[in-house]
Amino acid sequence: MPYYQTWEEFARAAEKLYLTDPMKVRVVLKYRHCDGNLCIKVTDNAVCLQYKTDQAQDVKKIEKLHGKLMRLMVSKETHSGSMETD
């Protein structure tokens, strides 16, 4: 599966994939200090979305999405309206 070139596209696709079946989706974050890169993967074992970066400014964005998905996972309603706001 190819890497996404732009963050916006990736974030949108990742949220959409999560909302289709929250129970199946996992989010994987991989950080390599020695090579200085960070990779985020969102997959439900059928579709796999990936984004890779070596820019320090992307850490914030990735961490933000990570947190957003975490909050969605613990919120009781699976289809919360918060995703539609942006």
Added chain:
Amino acid sequence: MVLLENDSFLTELTRLFQKCRTSGSVVITLKKYDGRTKPAPRKGHSETFEPADNKCLIRASEGKKKISTVISTKEVIKFQMAYSNLLRAHMDGLKKKDKKSKSKKTKAT
């Protein structure tokens, strides 16, 4: 896989990040968790298990060391603040902001 409390998970995670500074990588997996501890029964068998839909499971691994924690609604805000600070503090091996990088990135396919 060691299941830890939220606080001790964070301390262990810090240790994993320190360990990977020279070589290797840290992998963090985030997944929605319904509290199931036994496999789902086959068809025809009644199920007494009631899934809870307000938990999430975090696993982290570095090399052979693996840790995990379960987060519920009550703890999420507190945990997330500490967690995001930890991530931002430790993911510091990336390139600093470069204005030209954006155009470079789109070119490199």
